[in-house]
Amino acid sequence: MRYTKEIFEILSRGGFISQNSISQQRAHLYDAIEDDFQQYQEYYEGIGFLLEGGNGYYYFSRTESKVELADKIQRMIGWIDRLDFLKTFNSTFGSGFSFRKSNILEKFSSDIELKEKARHLYADLKTNDEKMDKLIADMERQGFIELENDLDGTYKVTAAFHYIEELIDCLTIIETEQE
Known part of the structure; x- marks a missing residue:
């Protein structure tokens, strides 16, 4: 070791x-x-x-208290939106996938659904360019992507992306009726 x-x-x-x-x-x-x-x-x-x-x-x-767990669930809500956005960009977005920020920005012009989902990402940011910079920075900080080519800005999705996919797949939303 x-x-x-x-x-x-x-x-x-x-x-x-x-x-x-x-x-x-x-x-x-x-x-x-x-x-x-x-x-x-x-x-x-x-x-x-x-x-x-x-x-x-x-x-x-690590084992977490209920308060810490509740905070973690709140953070996961943001990742659900990010994952939904990325899968809308390209349904094959996952481990091994390569992309450039420019690819995502180009797709905005032809994909209304993607543009709509981007509106809900990072509500405090105004432009799609700023939102994509923030999304890429968040994914890179977490280890979900790595810069593959500095010259053209190509990123590669790492196997760690499975973590967020699997975690979100495990979430079950239970609807309750209100009387």
Whole structure:
């Protein structure tokens, strides 16, 4: 277990380590965790973190109080809208998908539904350009995308994107009748 510090620095900030990361360092860390998962899991559990694995990615989780859980659910509402927007942009948007901000902005001119969904993203921002900058920054900060080509602004969706897809798929909305 040679990479406990490097792994902790990424995962403790809410990041992900993805199998298909563009960063060779992160891909190497993924392989290290994959090879010694049990040892890493026990080590981090000893300092209060739960190392979890998903479909091609690793992350930390922890037991949360009801208040913390309620806050997390509120944050998820924003990601539901973002995921809906991205799937409207391209239904195949997911792990391994590559895109440029300009691709999304171009599609606004021909897709009224996409333009409507963008209106609900980041209500405090006025232009679609600002909204796409914020969306890309949020996804990059979370580790859901990585800059693949700095020259043309191409981003690649990492395996960590499965996390948000799976989490939203698990949500069940129960309607109750009011009397």
